[in-house]
Structure formats: structure tokens, C-alpha cells
Amino acid sequence: MTRDKDEQAKVWNLAEKIGFCMLATQVGCSIRSRPMSAHPQASENAFYFLTDVASHKDDEIETNRSVCLALAESKGQKYVSISGAVEVLNDRSKIRDLWATPAKAWWDSADDPSIRVLKVTPDFAEYWDSPGTIVSYIKMAAAAVSHVRTDMGDNAKVTMGTIQGGSDYEQFRKYY
Helix, strand or coil, X not given: CCHHHHHHHHHXXXXXXXCEEEEEEEECCEXXXXXXXXXXXXXXXXXXXXEECCCHHHHHHHHCCEEEEEEEEHHHCEEXXXXXXXXXXXCHHHHHHHCCHHHHHCCCCXXXXXXXXXXXXXXXXXXXXXXXXXXXXXXXXXHHHHCCCCCCCEEEEEECCCCCCCHHHHHHHXXX
């Protein structure tokens, strides 16, 4: 496995372990986030979410398909930020595949006609994976006393999917 594939696998593994994220959309100059239950599927290079056809995020997505997913597991000091493009699907089979008990808080069954699927195809990701809160605090304290920077865990910027050049790729490389 190449380094890029290893880094991509790390992103998918962290996302699966964390499970919930803040989905950020843009409306004009404002960015809006809301908590969502993520269904990462690395084999499809996609993150899936159940949503309601009447939700405001669907309107926001129509205007701007670029989104950011922010996943955090603070006790373990594991964080992932994922940028990508989103689309709204009325895929009844995928809705049934994603249906789980927590969805009953919003809908009676997977057959509810107002349920839609958000599909996020990731372009770029960055993750931070440290050994955990206690170890991190010990390392920070040691670094403060010794005035020597310490290794706080893994951090990587990762190109996701199959981008092979083009303006998005060049823009990403310009900033990272």
C-alpha cells in the first residue's frame, strides 16, 4: 500500500470510529454547521447522511455543493476535517441500507417519502490522531518544562478520491 493509500485508509478508519460529525454548508458569506450521523463507505468513496426533503440544508446545498465534515473524538484526541462535494439523492434502496433505530427520532420508517440521502464525495482531508488526553497532557507538560517541542501524534493532509490534476488539485497543493 502506498503512503497516499495508507493516509486515506487512516481517514476512513478514524471517520468510522468517530461516527458523528458537524456538516458545514455555506450560504452567502455565512457558514452553517449541524450535527449529523455519518455513514462512511470507503469502498464507494462517499459519506452518506439521512436528511429530510424540507430541511434548510438541502436549499443551501443547491446553492453551493462544497461542504466540510468536522469529526471529533475529544477524549481520544482524534480529529478529522473532510472537504468535498455533496448531492441530494432520492435513493430508496440506499435509505433502507442506512436506516437504523436513531432515524426513528425523525421519521416513522425508511419508507417515509420525505427522507433523502446526502452523499458527500470527499476531495481532501486532514487528520490529527494523538495518543489520548492523558498522554498528550503529560507530553505538553514535559515540553513546557524542557522547552523542547514534542511529538503530539500523527497529522496529515490527504488527497482523497481519484483527483489526477486539474484546478482543484492545483488549488489544494498551493495551500498545503
